[in-house]
């Protein structure tokens with residue numbers, strides 16, 4: 323299979339605090355990989371390293387076989403290929419819904435406004451937000467913001483989309499609408515890497531589930547194994563605690 | 568023969584109105600130019616002082632940045648920490664004595680007000696930039712925007728909107744504080760009022776007129792800038808576009824906040 327990203331011996335420390343130690347895994351085209359694990363285990367840091375929002379302290383990130391940490395490719399160009407959806411949405415507050423989805427296409431991909439708008443409308447349609455194009459971020463709900471944030475990331479036509487707990491900041495009744503969009507994307511063949519506490523989503527949608535603990539990958543397997551018959555005691559313990567809630 | 572206050576005011580106005588108007592014009596001109604140039608200085612310094620420096624930055628760039636930052640900090644602290652009236656004297660007489668440059672008082676005045684305002688605005692702009700949440704920087708970087716693109720398209724528009732009240736305040740302060748430029752004979756409102764009063768010795772009556780003119784200027788400026796703020800905020804309602812059945816249908820939704 324065509325590997326989009328391969329991570330080898332990735333490490334990250336903040337000062338003396340080692341947050342990621344020797345992470346190895348890869349994501350292939352069209353795969354949906356969910357990352358689970360308790361708070362503080364390094365899930366966000368791993369995702370942020372993949373988008374270079376944090377710079378790894380060691381190891382390699384291979385993008386189609388090329389180590390991007392060796393600066394063969396400008397960081398900005400690489401980042402545009404790795405879309406990111408944040409827990410706090412992080413929409414641009416000075417821009418309306420449509421402009422949020424156009425600004426990157428125009429400034430980074432150098433598209434003309436007409437084709438940028440067409441692309442933005444296509445994805446706003448997909449997430450069900452095309453009716454709200456003139457709204458400012460402070461005029462829409464959290465679930466709507468997150469759907470716009472997904473459309474913004476998709477408008478850049480990334481190779482893979484990274485989600486960092488996309489539903490954790492939402493009121494419970496708004497979680498469903500975002501998960502529905504994400505399921506739709508997964509079915510459409512988009513490559514997705516999702517940090518989540520939504521075990522139902524991981525079980526139903528993921529091709530693979532990665533369990534992280536204290537900065538290492540403890541287990542990386544298909545959801546049937548992780549959820550029904552995990553090999554590692556730590557995985558079992560985490561799932562028992564989580565599913566009890 | 569005793570004159571009433573009103574008679575004095577009318578008399579002074581009739582014989583000196585052109586002085587008052589020239590003074591008001593010069594005051595407004597210096598304050599406006601000084602605020603605009605100071606604002607520009609503030610934006611440039613504010614941007615430089617918020618460039619992210621991390622482990623990933625080249626060591627040479629990091630050292631250069633430290634030196635530039637130190638010099639900028641010196642400028643900010645010196646101009647904020649000394650009175651403008653003294654700065655005016657030092658620059659005006661210093662330029663003549665050290666460099667043999669004889670600035671016109673108005674030029675010297677604009678120069679002083681600009682760099683003075685710049686020192687204050689630099690910190691105000693920095694605060695405005697830092698008030699935009701880090702998440703928006705990260706989102707911009709995550710779609711491949713450079714630091715400069717992020718600043719120009721996302722952060723500065725919000726920072727400038729946030730600092731507009733503080734800028735308007737600086738402008739009002741400048742209208743009032745240009746009066747200290749009278750020490751270097753700038754023909755602004757206070758300087759010309761003083762010379763009008765020197766003719767008739769009616770200081771109270773003359774300065775009362777001056778007071779009113781200052782107030783009209785500051786009040787008008789405050790209102791205009793408030794209007795601009797409201798305009799920049801845009802409409803508080805948005806429209807829903809194209810319902811499936813009737814494409815032209817537009818439902819107006821009131822702001823949730």
Ligand SMILES: Nc1ncnc2c1ncn2[C@@H]1O[C@H](COP(=O)(O)OP(=O)(O)O)[C@@H](O)[C@H]1O
Nearest residue numbers: 336339341359360361362363364365366367368
């Ligand atoms: N910028 C940072 N500076 C210092 N420590 C950090 C920073 N970001 C994360 N950490 C630390 O890294 C650890 C893992 O954090 P994170 O990746 O956010 O975990 P998770 O997303 O799994 O909850 C935590 O102990 C956190 O305190």
Ligand SMILES: [Mg+2]
Nearest residue numbers: 365366367487
């Ligand atoms: Mg996290």
